[in-house]
Amino acid sequence: MKLFKLFNNKRLFILLITLVMFIVVMGFSLGARKALSWPENFLRDTTGFVQSLFYKPAGYVAGFFQDIGNLHDLAEENERLKILAAQYARDKAVYNFTKAKIEDYQEKLNFKDAQKKLYDYELHIAQVISLTTEPSNSSVVIDLGSKDGIKPNMSVISVEGMVGVISQVSNFTSTVKLMTVMDANDPNSQPPIAATVLDKEGKSFGMIESYDQQTGMLKMNKIPVGDPIAVGDTIISSGGGGVYPRGLTIGTVKSVKVGEFGYTSTALIDPTADFQDWKDLFVVFTEERVE
């Protein structure tokens, strides 16, 4: 028996035990977990601390050179921002009136507190401390943890748009699972995002369910027939279902076509966040909901 010569019995035994152990660990870690064990917490927090010493200074140095490169675009960008700021100042007045009116109606219609606060959310800034771009497991580590009130499945956004959801939380750091690993076939993937089109909020609807790594596009399914969605539209989250807050920018529509069975359409969406080189991200804190 050549096999037994190659591995003597003891070694074969250890090998098999290790294999089984690994399968158990992988299977166990695959499911949803409420909290991490203390060795995991300890390792993540200590490593996170050391990483935070490196990532930020490196980012500043890199950012400095980028800024020098962008210097000639600065005047143009400034002009554009000034126009935008003027528009916002005007819209702000309209917004305040509308908001006051809605609050007034809510009062008159006897809204419950939970209903009033349904769409309230606040952003907490978080520093990125390290990242990995591996296709099947892209994640970013940020410097907020359970001590700051972070919980799994909170949404994380950047200035450009939605980035992903919190997957695991330890005391002082947490891991963000990027939208690029969103997958309809994976039961533990982030839940589908109920989405709608900016400026057609009441008329358009669809579910963003997966990300295609080969094309780099998000797939929005279940768009009903006769939906006014068109190429170039901006897609935002609609807040339906309660997992994601309302109004987060997700991407722009690249193409719309009739889906597999002909009853609904499918749109391909180009995400606005570019999934690389971040300094800061925002974690979206929503009102606590009873589950």
Add this chain to the structure above:
Amino acid sequence: MRMRRSVLVLLLFLIFILQGTILPWLLPDAWELRIIPNLVFIVILFVTIYHHRHTALILGLSFGMLHDIVYYGRILGAHSFAMGLSAYLIGLIFQIPRAPLPLMMTVVLLGSLLEDSILFAIYSVFNLNQEPYNWALLNYMLPTMLFHFAIGLLLYIPVRRQLELLKKETRKEEPA
């Protein structure tokens, strides 16, 4: 002896930190999704060739687990398994304490491909990736291999010198 070995572990830890923090800034944006640097694994390949495959196995398992825990997105243990197993297998086939540079570079290329393939296999088994192997091979495994080759060339002299020192110390200790 203790000192050299802890120098090696500290070096690996430092490389692990740098690979998650500094390297993303140094890589051009267009490459960032195509090159998945795993510098720790390169050093472990050096250990498996010039030192011993059992040391490499333990290092691969533990640093893989560290990577898994710090970047815990979907599954624990995938990197640990892939790094440990591929370092061990490569050591089993190629362990030659006097291996010249060309052989070492071949090992770096093969080892990097083997590790990425094992990872791909694990994710496929758990139904976590939907892409075909051909696409993965062309899109990120081959670019990563070439990147690891370049890093291997850079690290060759300093890491080999470290390992020679480690070997000398181990040898001195053995007769005692």
